[in-house]
Amino acid sequence: MIYFDNSATTKPYPEVIESFAKVAGEYFGNPSSLHGLGASAERLLQKARKQIADLLHTTPSEIVFTSGGTEGNNLAIKGAVHAAAKNGNHIITTEMEHASVLETCRSLEQEGFEVTYLPVTKDGSIVLSDLIHAIREDTILVSIMHVNNEIGSIQPIEEIGRYLADFPKIMFHVDHVQGIGKVPLDFNKCHIDLCTMSGHKFHGLKGTGILYVRSHVKLSPLFTGGNQESKFRSGTENVAGIVAMAKALRMTLNKQNQASDVAEIRDYLMSELKKIEGVKINSPESGAPHIVNFSIPGIKSEVFIHALEESGIFASTTSACSSKNKAISETVLAMFHDLSRAESVIRISTSYENNLEEAKAVIQAVIEKMAKLQKVMR
Amino acid sequence: MEFDHIIIRYGELSTKKRNRKSFVDKMKSHIRWAIKDLKHAKVTSSRDRMYVLLNGEDHLEVIQRIKGVYGIQSLSPALKIGRDIEEVKTAALYYFEQLSKRPETFKITTRRSDKDYPYDTNEMNHLIGGHLLINNDGHLKVDVKNPDFNLRIEIRREAVYLTGEIIEGAGGLPFGSSGKAMLMLSGGIDSPVAGFLSMKRGLEVECIHFYSPPFTSERSKQKVIDLAHKLAEVNGTIKLHIVPFTDIQVLIQKQIPENYTMTSTRRLMLRIADAIREKNEGMAIITGESLGQVASQTLESMFAINEVTNTPILRPLITVDKTEIIAMAREMETLEISNQPFEDCCTVFTPASPKTKPRREKVNYYEGFVDFEPMIEKAVQDTETLRISGEKQDNVDETIEDLF
Numbered sequence: 001m002i003y004f005d006n007s008a009t010t011k012p013y014p015e016v017i018e019s020f021a022k023v024a025g026e027y028f029g030n031p032s033s034l035h036g037l038g039a040s041a042e043r044l045l046q047k048a049r050k051q052i053a054d055l056l057h058t059t060p061s062e063i064v065f066t067s068g069g070t071e072g073n074n075l076a077i078k079g080a081v082h083a084a085a086k087n088g089n090h091i092i093t094t095e096m097e098h099a100s101v102l103e104t105c106r107s108l109e110q111e112g113f114e115v116t117y118l119p120v121t122k123d124g125s126i127v128l129s130d131l132i133h134a135i136r137e138d139t140i141l142v143s144i145m146h147v148n149n150e151i152g153s154i155q156p157i158e159e160i161g162r163y164l165a166d167f168p169k170i171m172f173h174v175d176h177v178q179g180i181g182k183v184p185l186d187f188n189k190c191h192i193d194l195c196t197m198s199g200h201k202f203h204g205l206k207g208t209g210i211l212y213v214r215s216h217v218k219l220s221p222l223f224t225g226g227n228q229e230s231k232f233r234s235g236t237e238n239v240a241g242i243v244a245m246a247k248a249l250r251m252t253l254n255k256q257n258q259a260s261d262v263a264e265i266r267d268y269l270m271s272e273l274k275k276i277e278g279v280k281i282n283s284p285e286s287g288a289p290h291i292v293n294f295s296i297p298g299i300k301s302e303v304f305i306h307a308l309e310e311s312g313i314f315a316s317t318t319s320a321c322s323s324k325n326k327a328i329s330e331t332v333l334a335m336f337h338d339l340s341r342a343e344s345v346i347r348i349s350t351s352y353e354n355n356l357e358e359a360k361a362v363i364q365a366v367i368e369k370m371a372k373l374q375k376v377m378r
Numbered sequence: 379m380e381f382d383h384i385i386i387r388y389g390e391l392s393t394k395k396r397n398r399k400s401f402v403d404k405m406k407s408h409i410r411w412a413i414k415d416l417k418h419a420k421v422t423s424s425r426d427r428m429y430v431l432l433n434g435e436d437h438l439e440v441i442q443r444i445k446g447v448y449g450i451q452s453l454s455p456a457l458k459i460g461r462d463i464e465e466v467k468t469a470a471l472y473y474f475e476q477l478s479k480r481p482e483t484f485k486i487t488t489r490r491s492d493k494d495y496p497y498d499t500n501e502m503n504h505l506i507g508g509h510l511l512i513n514n515d516g517h518l519k520v521d522v523k524n525p526d527f528n529l530r531i532e533i534r535r536e537a538v539y540l541t542g543e544i545i546e547g548a549g550g551l552p553f554g555s556s557g558k559a560m561l562m563l564s565g566g567i568d569s570p571v572a573g574f575l576s577m578k579r580g581l582e583v584e585c586i587h588f589y590s591p592p593f594t595s596e597r598s599k600q601k602v603i604d605l606a607h608k609l610a611e612v613n614g615t616i617k618l619h620i621v622p623f624t625d626i627q628v629l630i631q632k633q634i635p636e637n638y639t640m641t642s643t644r645r646l647m648l649r650i651a652d653a654i655r656e657k658n659e660g661m662a663i664i665t666g667e668s669l670g671q672v673a674s675q676t677l678e679s680m681f682a683i684n685e686v687t688n689t690p691i692l693r694p695l696i697t698v699d700k701t702e703i704i705a706m707a708r709e710m711e712t713l714e715i716s717n718q719p720f721e722d723c724c725t726v727f728t729p730a731s732p733k734t735k736p737r738r739e740k741v742n743y744y745e746g747f748v749d750f751e752p753m754i755e756k757a758v759q760d761t762e763t764l765r766i767s768g769e770k771q772d773n774v775d776e777t778i779e780d781l782f
C-alpha cells in the first residue's frame with residue numbers, strides 16, 4: 001500500500017496509539033473530579049497542555065482543546081465575531097478556504113454579518129493590497145488559511161499579520177490545519193490571535209484538535225455547560241486523545257528536520273508529472289512541501305482515483321471534506337477558471353513516513369493508467 | 379561576525395561597601411546557574427562590572443536567561459572585530475541592525491586606548507556616523523546631546539570593540555545577600571508574588587504551607603509544590619515546609635466562636651511559622667497580605683494576629699492593589715498555577731461572617747481555654763520538608779513520562 005492521502009488524514013504513530021490506550025484504560029478519571037483518579041487525569045491534561053504550549057512557543061492558558069479542525073474553525077470564527085459584534089459586522093476571508101471556514105462564513109451571512117471573499121491568483125495566494133482595500137471601519141475578523149489543503153499554496157501570513165497589527169479591533173484567525181508540522185509558523189511574529197490545528201493531520205487521533213487563543217482574546221463559546229477549557233469549550237476533556245496528540249505533535253515536530261526529504265519527494269513528483277503530456281500542475285512552485293495537485297483534463301477525478309487504487313495507491317480528489325458531495329474543485333476553479341481542469345483534480349499529499357521509491361511507483365502508475373483510460377474515454 | 383561578550387552592570391550593588399565581594403560572588407554564581415547548560419560561556423568580573431564571555435554561545439539566548447537575575451541593573455552585548463576600518467563600518471551597521479528597537483537619533487562615541495590607530499576619535503565618529511547615515515537614508519538623525527542610541531567604539535591594540543545597546547535588567551539585590559526569611563505560601567495569587575519581591579531584595583526564602591487533609595486536597599498541595607517550583611527557578615532550589623494542620627484546625631472549630639475562628643487560625647499559623655523560622659535560622663516572616671483585601675488583612679486583624687510574635691513580618695504587597703498583584707503574578711508566571719480552583723487552608727473553614735475588627739482581649743480570652751502549645755510543637759515536629767528543584771523539566775513521576 002502506498003498511502004499518499006496525508007492531507008485527508010495521517011496514520012497514527014504506533015506510540016501515539018499506545019499512549020491513547022494506556023491513558024484511556026488506566027487514567028479514566030474525569031479531570032474535574034475531586035478524588036485522586038480525577039487529579040491524576042487532570043495532571044496528564046496539564047502536562048499535555050504544557051508540552052503543546054512549549055512546542056508551539058505559546059503559554060498553556062492560550063491552548064484550547066477541541067475535537068478537531070472543523071470545531072476549531074467554527075469556534076474561532078463564530079466565537080470571535082459573536083463576542084465582538086458590538087465592534088462591527090464585517091468579516092474578511094478568501095475564496096479558497098476549507099469548507100469549515102467558508103460554510104461558517106456563509107451561515108454568519110444568514111445572521112446578518114457581511115463577508116468579503118478575497119480572490120486568489122494563479123499561484124493560489126491572495127494579494128495583500130486586495131486585503132488592504134477590503135478592510136473597513138466595521139471589520140472585526142480576518143480569517144485566512146496558512147497552507148491550502150487542496151493545492152498546498154502558502155499565504156503570506158506574516159505580511160498580513162504585520163499589517164493587521166495596526167488594527168487592534170480586527171481579530172486575525174489562521175487555519176493552520178495543513179501547515180502544522182510541515183510549514184513553520186511563528187504565532188507571535190505573525191500577530192495571530194486565533195489559530196486552528198487538528199490532531200489527526202499530524203499522526204494523532206481523530207476527534208482531537210487545538211485552538212490557539214491569544215490571551216485577552218474574547219470568544220463566545222459554541223458549547224455551554226461545565227465551563228471546561230477556560231469556558232471556551234464545555235464538555236469532559238478527551239484526556240487520552242489529548243495526551244496522544246501531545247505526543248504526536250512532539251514526534252512530528254522532531255521530524256521537521258527531515259523536511260528536505262519530503263521536499264525532495266515533492267520536487268521529484270512535480271518535475272516528473274510536468275513531463276507527462278496531458279497533465280497540468282495546479283500546485284504553485286513555492287507551495288508547501290507535502291502537497292502536489294494536478295489535473296488530467298478529460299479524465300474525471302473519481303475515475304482516476306479508483307484506477308490508482310487498483311495499484312494500491314491511495315490519493316484523493318479535492319479536499320476529503322468536500323469530495324463526497326461536489327465533483328469539482330472550487331479552489332482550482334477559483335485559480336484557473338477552467339472547468340475541465342477543476343473536475344479532473346488529483347491530490348497527492350505526503351508525510352514524513354513516505355519515501356522516494358513510493359513516489360517513483362506513483363509516477364509509473366499515473367503514466368500507465370492515463371494511457372489505459374485515455375483510450376477508453378475518447 | 380559574532381558577539382564576544384555581554385557587559386553586566388550592578389546598579390545598587392556599587393553602593394554597598396564591605397559586603398560587596400560576597401554580593402558579587404552570589405550574583406556570579408546565580409548567573410552561572412542561569413546559563414549552566416551553555417557550556418562555552420564564561421563569567422568573569424572586574425571592580426564594577428561583570429562579563430559573560432560568550433565563546434560562541436548565542437548572545438540573545440544568554441541575555442534572555444540572565445535578564446531576570448536579581449542584582450543586575452543593565453546589560454549590553456559587545457562585538458569584537460579586527461582593526462580594519464571597513465570591518466568596523468560593517469560591524470557598526472550590523473550592531474545597529476540587530477537592535478531590538480530602531481532608534482531615531484544616535485551618536486557615536488569613540489575611545490582610543492591605542493593612539494597609533496590611523497584615525498583619531500573625531501575622524502572615527504564622522505566616518506562611522508556617516509556610514510550609518512548613508513545606509514539609513516532619511517530615517518536617522520544625529521543627536522549628540524540626547525540620542526536614542528549611543529554606539530560606543532573602543533579601539534584597543536588587539537581588537538576593536540563595539541557596544542551601546544542597553545538592555546534593562548531585573549534590578550534589586552543578589553539572591554541571598556539580605557539573609558533568610560520564611561514565606562507563608564498559601565496557594566493563592568498574592569503569596570508567590572510576595573516571595574518574588576522578597577527574593578528580588580536579596581532575601582533567601584523558604585516556604586511554609588499549611589496542609590489540612592481531608593479538608594484540603596492532594597491537589598492543593600501539588601499546586602503549592604508547583605508554585606515553589608516556580609520560585610525555585612530564581613536560584614535553582616527552594617525549601618518547602620509542609621505543616622500538618624488538620625488537628626489544630628479541627629480544635630479551633632470546636633473551641634473558638636465562629637466569627638473568631640479565622641483570627642485564631644491566623645494566629646496559630648503565625649506561631650507555627652515562627653517556630654519553624656527559629657529552627658531554620660530565618661530572621662523574618664513574609665506574607666502576601668494587602669491592606670484591607672480580606673477580613674484577615676484589615677489593620678485591626680493584623681493588630682490582633684501580629685500579637686503572637688515580635689519577629690519582623692514583611693508584607694511586600696501591603697499597599698499594592700489586587701489588580702496590580704494579578705498583573706505581577708501573570709508576569710512571574712504564577713497566576714495560572716494560583717488560579718486553579720482548589721480549596722486551600724485559608725478558604726475551607728472561612729466563616730460566613732468573619733470579624734473584620736477582632737479584638738486582642740477577646741481572642742486571648744477564647745484561646746485561653748485550650749493549651750495549643752503541645753499541638754504547635756507536634757505540628758512543627760511532624761512538618762515535612764521538601765527540597766524543590768528549579769530545573770526547567772517537570773519533576774512529575776516517571777511512569778507517565780513515556781506517555782508523552
